Amino acid sequence: VGRVSWEKNLRLLIQAYRGMDFSRCHLVIVGDGPAYTEVQQELSGLPVTFTGYLSGSELATAYASADVFAFPSYTETFGQVVLEAMASGLPVVGLLSEGVRDLVEQDRTGLLLDAQDMSEEEQIVGYRSLLARFIEDQQMRHEMSAAASIRAHSHTWHEAMEALVRGYHEVIEAHQPLVAA
Numbered sequence: 001v002g003r004v005s006w007e008k009n010l011r012l013l014i015q016a017y018r019g020m021d022f023s024r025c026h027l028v029i030v031g032d033g034p035a036y037t038e039v040q041q042e043l044s045g046l047p048v049t050f051t052g053y054l055s056g057s058e059l060a061t062a063y064a065s066a067d068v069f070a071f072p073s074y075t076e077t078f079g080q081v082v083l084e085a086m087a088s089g090l091p092v093v094g095l096l097s098e099g100v101r102d103l104v105e106q107d108r109t110g111l112l113l114d115a116q117d118m119s120e121e122e123q124i125v126g127y128r129s130l131l132a133r134f135i136e137d138q139q140m141r142h143e144m145s146a147a148a149s150i151r152a153h154s155h156t157w158h159e160a161m162e163a164l165v166r167g168y169h170e171v172i173e174a175h176q177p178l179v180a181a
Helices: 010-018 036-042 056-064 080-087 120-136 138-153 157-174
Strands: 027-032 048-052 069-071 092-095 110-113
Touching: 010 036, 010 120, 027 036, 027 056, 036 048, 069 080, 080 092, 080 138, 092 120, 110 120, 120 138
Parallel strands: 027 048, 069 092, 092 110
Antiparallel strands: none
């Protein structure tokens, strides 16, 4: 879900998905962006649905119709779509990266691949393995689904603003000017 662009690390998702058991999974890509046509070409012939840009009840229905949220991006600052997915009860398969790791709790609300020192092939195999775990272990998926929803609902606007204010206070306290005697 979101902007379909290469900086979202979609090649990892594409390569991982190519090796999946298609009798047990179907990829849905929701959104639009500069890589939309190329991604369609890359996944041609595979069981994939491209919805284009969705909003409102159509977007909510897309989230509610899914079982897992695959999010291979490593460049997120916050990952709003991750929080939206979790609020919809979707466990996340992502990368252990800024933004995503702040929202997803490993082995509780999702699975995060630590791809930092991995080759491209190791990343593909590792990411595919995490996706496959959710396909194979329905109980784990349901447990993480419930936990993801609870975790997402703890992220309120009030708490976000309180965290911002706490951050400001920390910066102010750390940079108190020295007063000459």
